[in-house]
Amino acid sequence: MATESVTDAGRNPRERYRAQVRDEVKRHAWEQIATAGVSALSLNAIAKEMGMSGPALYRYFAGRDELITALIRDAYRSLADTVRAAHEAGTTVVALAAVIREWALSDPQRYLLIYGTPVPGYHAPDDITAISDEILAVLLEVCGGSPDEQPRSPFDVVLGLNRGWAGALPASSPTVHRALSFWTRLQGVLSLELAGHLTPLGFDPGLLLAEEVADL
């Protein structure tokens, strides 16, 4: 499991210890989240589990929100690493979708922490949005076709006029379109599957996902 802090790289023992404790706090936090959701996450409970008394944890995290932000960062990092590894191993869109699905299924609440219900006011810090961009960049590469591909649909044309994000990246409009379709179709299947809305329908969501991303 990738963690934000390169734990054992702290020079002085103080920093090493701090990083260790932070990691242990996060481990307990993930456990709580996996079993009862993020709303049940309690600094107090974590402190007790670690054999300390309540406010001690505030030495390590400014508050509940900062802990959650750290968890979100780790989740993004883990997903980005997974996606990048798959890409570097040379993957198809279908295989990539399957890899991401497995990543999500291995810890649904971790996926939902990123792509589930956001708190209305919340705005992620820049270093986190950077990781998100990193993921999208890989998507563009995986969905890339011939560089001089012409627009094929009205939406392609719109994407061509206003390249918004990905302005710098060398991707044709259809490539951007494919990446967007890939991403939204993937999220569609996953968010419904993880929320349990597909279970009663009695089919394998993996099959649906494979076909959804096969014809972009």
Added chain:
Amino acid sequence: MATESVTDAGRNPRERYRAQVRDEVKRHAWEQIATAGVSALSLNAIAKEMGMSGPALYRYFAGRDELITALIRDAYRSLADTVRAAHEAGTTVVALAAVIREWALSDPQRYLLIYGTPVPGYHAPDDITAISDEILAVLLEVCGGSPDEQPRSPFDVVLGLNRGWAGALPASSPTVHRALSFWTRLQGVLSLELAGHLTPLGFDPGLLLAEEVADL
């Protein structure tokens, strides 16, 4: 706004009053949810806003969870009514997608209460899953083609072998497949858009959604 209880139908004044208060509680609850998310929903705060003291609300809702369940029910009911109305007015899949998107955008947290992060243990009561089925049934009708349509893809075949849900409904495998694709693509665009993950990309999600559901 459709509410579960047909407020003014209570026969004796006691029941009428109860229904009125329940509705007022729910109105305040929706306000809180819209501004700060469901995790910030507080019975205590609602009671104060209504000029009563804390525990009074427990006469009307057995607890926080029951209130939330009632809100979920109302949200499903509202969506089902919206979908049904569009269908009865004769709608295309593209138009239906736009209608549902508008419904979601008009109150993002209401959409997210249904399709956002679920609490791990939560299981919706039967009357709520019935509303969900109602929505899916309309989807099948909107996506229906000729009744003797033949399977076109491996997933169609799988759907044909194991009709799971919709066993009773007269829908061909490709119809079921189209409904499923429609539903997952819609959820994909909406969940990303409402969580704010599409905003930085700088394009109109409505356009993407229209093309996504245009070619099923």
Added chain:
DNA sequence: TCATCGCAGTTAGAGGCTCTAACTACAGCT
């Protein structure tokens, strides 16, 4: 080597929450 200083961890406590228990007082029914 020893004094110092900073940081980990403590308890106390304010203020919020959910929810239960026991009580009061009023409104509707017979």
Added chain:
DNA sequence: AGCTGTAGTTAGAGCCTCTAACTGCGATGA
């Protein structure tokens, strides 16, 4: 007109987050 059930009250237990003030250990510099 009296009875009864129910809406509302306060008190309080037990959670939570987070602040403040204090203690005591361990790393670091003279």
